[in-house]
Amino acid sequence: MSINSVLVNPNMSLLSTMRQQLEDMQRQLSTGQKAATYGTLGTGRTQSITFRSKISEITGYLQNTDVLNMRISLLDKSMGRLEDIPSEAAAAIDPNTYNIDSTGTTTGQKGAKIALNEVIGLLNSEADGRYLMSGKTTDTKPVVSMNDMLYGTGNKYGLQKVVQERYTADLGTGKLGRLDLGTADGAVTGDTVTITRQGATTTPPSVSAEFGYKLSGASTSTLDATHIQLTPTTGTDSAGNSVTTSYGVQFGANLQAGDSVSFELENPDGTKSTVKLTATLTSPPGDGEFTIAQDTSTTPPTVDIAATAANFQNRLEDSLKTETKTTFQAASMMRASDTFFDTAGGGKPQRVDVADPTDDSLLATATGLRDGTDTDTVEWYVGYNAAIDASDSATSPRNDVTARVDSNITVGYGVRANESAYAQMVRSLAVMTIAEFDPKAGTTGDTNATTDAERQKNLQVEKARYSALASRVDGVLAFADGSQKPTDIHTEIAVSGNVAKSAADRQTNSKTTLQVMLDGVEGINKEELTAQILTLQTRMEASYTTSMILNNLSLLNYMK
Template sequence: MIVNKSMFPLQTGFSVISKMQDKFANLQMQLGTGLKAQTLSGMGRDLPVSLSVRSRLGTIAGYNASIEQVALRLSFLDNALTRMDKIEGEARNSAVQGQYGTNNINMATISAQSLARFDEMVTMLNADVAGRYLFGGSVTDKAPLPTTQTLLEGAGGRAGYKTVVTERNAADLGQSGLGRLTSTVASATPADPASVTLAEDGDHPFGFKLSTVSAIGANIGIAPNLAAAPASIGFTFPAPPDAVAEGDSVTLGFTLPDGTETQITLKAVTAENATGSVFEFVIGEDAIETSTAFDAALRGALDQVADGELKAASTYAAAQNFFNAAGEPVLRVQGSDPYNATALRVATATDTVMWYGGETAAVSATGMGRLTAARSDETVTLTQNIPVSAAHGFHIAGAVSSKPAAIAASATPGDPARADFTIADNAALVLGDSVTLTLTEPDGRTREVTLTAVTGKAGPGQFTIGADAEATAANFDKALQRAVTEAAAEAEGNPRQSVNAAIEDSGRVNYGMQANESGYLRLMRSLAAMSVETYPEIVNAADPDSPDLDPARRRFDAMARRQHLELSEAHNVERGSIELVTMELGVAHAALNAAGERHTNYKAQLDNLLSDVETVSKEDVAMEILALQTRLTASYQVTAMISQLSLVNFL
């Protein structure tokens, strides 16, 4: 009988012990770290799940970082908008019509206060968060506005707002200071009727524009020619015995450069009842004396209103020209003699400071993308606004009709270009006939506006066939204006979408800001206008109820009234107002919070899943170590005994 080690597989025993030692070491590592493995290869079948979960957690971490960054920017924007809203309220309360303050302190301080608020606005609009400018749309690497000094005073040979105001004031008031109006007196003899003619001095956008006229009393003849360009009004004063009676009056209405209206009333009085007011004219011995007195009163009243209402309107018009809105160019008075100017021109970046340098829309829904529609009988005409700017607004490229015999459509190139639509044969129009207008944006993109004839109520893109050609043209005019405005709104887009951030797989938050939106723009224009305006010395301080207010008070009242109109809370519902922008940011902030909460909940679920896949229970590992340690000790002993086995030991 042979007894030796070949009967016992020692090599196999050593291999088993080695594996148990490896497992023992792995269990000790798990006990110390709580992880199943130190390397990816050690994860085994759990590796795909681990990699997928970790990838998802990384994505969530990226979204959370984006949310945190956007939340910081929204917090800054919220603080800025809150302050702007307060500035708006402060500005409204700082200048109130008729409230001049003790010793006229309000007039003395309003310019400096407005300048300080204007500078604060510029500072906020130029503020950056971690090197990123927030009020320039997608242009985030540079400040959207020049400095306050540059905006007002100009720089490098380029005109600032003060220069534009000076030019505009001169163009609106004219050399005589009568708002670009002229008056002449004519009469053959004292026994004949006399006349006074008031006329605009040319066809241009400056000064007073005659809009209405009326009279009380039957002895003053009025011959208005308000539809002409330039407009005029003739006044006839009869010779005795049909003289003007005391109490007769004439009221004239004017359109001012900023689009507002004003009027003056001239009242006839006898010499003994005259108060010396510029709004009175003394009835003379004959028609010549009466007409001469009327002309003098007319000139005096125009001079007074020009110094107050017209000057204020001109300053605000200059603010509209310089602080241009989206889709509008910067405008200046054309020519070297502003007192006799007849047109505005498009300013360039080489001669004028451009107030806003951030991202902006080239076409604005306001004003139909710089197009104007007008109707005359059966014809509707669409024209580009003057001055024409190649970089702003829609340009008319073409117009065609599906049935030219019924609706004649044509586009005429020029400066400005125009499109004409004439209802040529109303009876020939039937359901489905259409007209297509082609518009070109400054970047070369084209948009087609198609209007289709219907017999009932018209919907979007439709116009109703009327009872006659004129009625159809009126319906077409309304439909065209609506359709072009909608096309302009699409071209303008939404400033909020100029900047956005991904906050989850299927969600982005829009929070872009552009400093030329209507809310900021109104503040900038109003504060700039109030900061550069000056007020003459008070000469009638002892009589605040005088019908002829001092020049300083007239101008202060006119400026205060315009600031109230510009900053009225009635504008809060307009697109781009500070209040609506604040609400839109609130929606963005709510979206951030909701996404952040979803990420928190999802991350907790993924963390639990990852823990199940990658970690171990230390209690279970400790028990497994004890069991393995017992088996390993026994294996050591058995292997040692077998390794010493021999015949002698066996016997």
């Protein structure tokens, strides 16, 4: 064996090892990582895998939060506007201001229509192709168009027709709010006027629990039965409730001017109206009065009881006719709109339960409501609408859409456009929009009047109905009855956003800490590594020089 073989081969092996070490150090310097694989990381491999897994998990949570924050930000803008609209619309719908144009549209209705259109647009808000207020069905636009909602489409009834059929049902056969007036004999022939709920005298009785007036109470200004005496009759309505079905008003010989009778009537929407008539000797009587008829054949004149009862009945009928065209009609419209829009939790729009809704005679004697079907009634909300159980938070609309923002925290931010606060807003604006008023009332073009007095009365009826409806709409928009408000939903969504933000702040801090720890396991100290590289390069240069000398060494040179 040659000398150089004995000396050079081990040195070359050492050089090869150092070259590999230098290459690995240079890789570390360029990548900032100690090892290229977990296998070469040594004892730190377990910590590296653990830290990386946790960082990856946190990154996923932060990505969820970013998407959630974007959607909540858009919801926040829409909900903020939905909070402002009710007060703005209420200001435009002034019950005391009746301004109507030639088309029969009032200023308040114009404002309501503009507001309704904006509300529908906001309830249909979307982000990245997802509808934000459609519950779980994020691919479905939750609210139908305003035109379909109000006026229907094809064979489907919209709000306008539902309101019309409801009013016909509420009026009843005599168009007095399902009340019948008549006379009966007491001590004197024809001395008693009866006010009776329709259906009370049929066999079997069929007093509707849903339609028309309810007789809430009655009173007289005197307890002397020789002046006026009230006699109530009770029965059962279609819902099985014990109710007052009629009152008998009996007039006596001592009736005098100033004596009065008051009826408290419950309107279809649950509000109360009072019809009061006061006796007077004046003929013709003024508003809210009836004339005491006198028998002048006696000295002094005495009360003609039967004629007085007839006067009372005529004036009561006039008062009820006026009420049914004003307050009662407004109440009927509000009740119809309530049953049309109250669909939260899987409900259907309600219709008068008759075989043929175009037959007024059937509507006038109907006793209850039915669910509208997919083929005959427009459903204004078509998003996710599963049942809601107040005792089970899992059924809350907030949990329709959720996002995991931490290992133990899931945030719900689902919204349904038919939640009570939004449904009431849409309902009130919609019913105001579809109301109809006569622009010719009070003018010479009024075809329902022949005298100035009649024209003025018709105008007052229109104004009174507008005022009654506008007052009710304003009441709904004020959300003063303790019902859910738009701010309630907004607050819940804002809380979800704050929970997600707090979780993201914690996750970001945790990620920073874990990254530092991971860098400590996988990372390098550049200054230290650079010094090691320089040292290794120096050693390699010395080894290369030695190897070169040994490679040129021979026995002859060695002996020299």
